[in-house]
């Protein structure tokens with residue numbers, strides 16, 4: 741049996757699609773979540789190892805690492821999917837916001853990679869879910885975009901650090917899934933931003949992950965899943 745795949749934020753939306761994909765292939769998964777939710781019971785019944793951790797809390801990241809080390813001596817892949825898509829708002833504490841963005845999207849992935857890279861040996865993958873805005877910035881999600889750019893820089897550094905045993909890549913989606921609050925006006929605006937019809941669904945990300953895991957020659961790269969947005 742394959743060593744487990746670690747998926748952070750794997751109990752909803754894209755992360756849940758990844759978790760279910762590997763379970764369907766009888767690949768063991770270790771899944772982190774922050775908030776309890778109904779999907780947890782089904783995932784546990786299917787054999788997923790579920791670990792609660794809020795990545796804004798250093799102690800919980802350290803506890804997660806210890807729990808993973810106690811659960812397994814090897815990992816097939818580490819998929820950093822967990823993310824907090826927060827925007828600037830008038831009543832925000834700017835320093836608190838960028839600190840939180842960096843904690844979730846940079847500090848936690850960095851520490852987890854540093855602590856668990858040896859578990860990926862002699863061959864494995866790290867995948868960072870960044871964002872289209874890693875290269876463009878964002879006027880409405882400024883701190884978020886900066887943290888995703890930093891996460892992509894971790895891709896470049898860890899690709900150098902861990903080669904040739906471990907491949908490290910970014911997946912940079914633009915709109916793959918709408919959120920419940922996204923109204924018709926937002927959806928129409930999204931259409932205008934992309935050459936291809938946006939929100940293809942989570943399986944676009946699952947296919948990209950499979951492609952990277954099955955590659956022997958891709959590292960330090962970004963797979964853009966953005967519907968031609970860069971050409972609009």
Ligand SMILES: NC(=O)C1=CN([C@@H]2O[C@H](COP(=O)(O)OP(=O)(O)OC[C@H]3O[C@@H](n4cnc5c(N)ncnc54)[C@H](OP(=O)(O)O)[C@@H]3O)[C@@H](O)[C@H]2O)C=CC1
Nearest residue numbers: 749753754774775794795821822823869913914915916917
């Ligand atoms: N959906 C899209 O169209 C796009 C997605 N992406 C990226 O793809 C990835 C998946 O996107 P999507 O499925 O929409 O993600 P979600 O917004 O659904 O978030 C994924 C998970 O991140 C977890 N999370 C949030 N904050 C924390 C925290 N402080 N500590 C630990 N976990 C946390 C949540 O856990 P819990 O639910 O338990 O609180 C959640 O389940 C993300 O990295 C996202 O930035 C990029 C561009 C577009």
Ligand SMILES: Nc1nc2c(c(=O)[nH]1)N=C([C@H](O)[C@@H](O)CO)CN2
Nearest residue numbers: 823824825871913914915916917919
């Ligand atoms: N953690 C999340 N990150 C992002 C989300 C999301 O729902 N959760 N959604 C987006 C948008 O789809 C954006 O790409 C639209 O242009 C970005 N990041």
